[in-house]
């Protein structure tokens with residue numbers, strides 16, 4: 527998803543996130559990324575890694591690319607829209623980080639829960655995305671918490687009027703109290719100077735000592751439109767294996 531802005535009456539597409547390529551950002555996005563990233567990195571640094579992270583609504587992959595440079599683990603991005611998919615794939619190819627996976631899919635809550643059950647993530651990154659879903663916001667958060675150790679959540683501000691579902695954001699206040707919320711940062715909402723979005727770290731119900739499954743299963747990859755690592759690379763890796771059930775893709779190699 528991008529944003530539109532009017533320059534001399536002509537509507538132009540603007541990017542939401544900055545573009546991150548191998549250790550550096552092109553600061554072109556309309557939404558502050560650096561301050562949110564730094565707060566998230568500082569929080570995760572206090573926890574026990576490696577982390578298997580689901581980046582729901584990854585947009586231009588800014589958070590996953592940076593996390594994958596700074597932490598050991600697996601970083602699975604879910605994103606699909608007419609303005610993001612192609613660009614995000616290009617950015618995956620440019621970053622060429624074997625810890626990154628991209629599923630080009632837009633999920634509803636039931637599909638998301640299937641992915642969470644199959645893959646067992648440590649961290650769910652849900653930044654400014656749940657207001658795009660049709661399901662009740664508190665049900666989505668409860669699902670995140672059931673299936674992860676840590677949730678990083680940012681939600682739209684009820685005072686915003688030009689974001690998806692503004693009426694629902696007002697009508698469905700979040701109840702974060704069951705998840706021991708810690709506020710990590712506050713950053714301005716897109717298009718406003720005095721309306722802010724808060725980012726919280728929540729505690730999920732999966733035990734911190736529980737091991738997540740490394741990489742991503744080929745079943746999840748193919749069922750949910752995996753496009754990075756590139757299918758051609760996967761095809762050549764797979765040639766060596768006769769029995770393809772229960773195979774996983776882990777940092778650029780196929781493992782059982």
Ligand SMILES: C[S@@+](CC[C@H](N)C(=O)[O-])C[C@H]1O[C@@H](n2cnc3c(N)ncnc32)[C@H](O)[C@@H]1O
Nearest residue numbers: 527583585604605606607632633653654655658
């Ligand atoms: C407002 S942007 C937030 C991007 C990023 N998480 C951030 O905070 O910088 C929301 C993104 O979520 C994606 N998105 C919305 N609903 C989604 C869904 N059901 N499944 C996957 N991605 C979704 C959109 O395409 C868009 O790129």
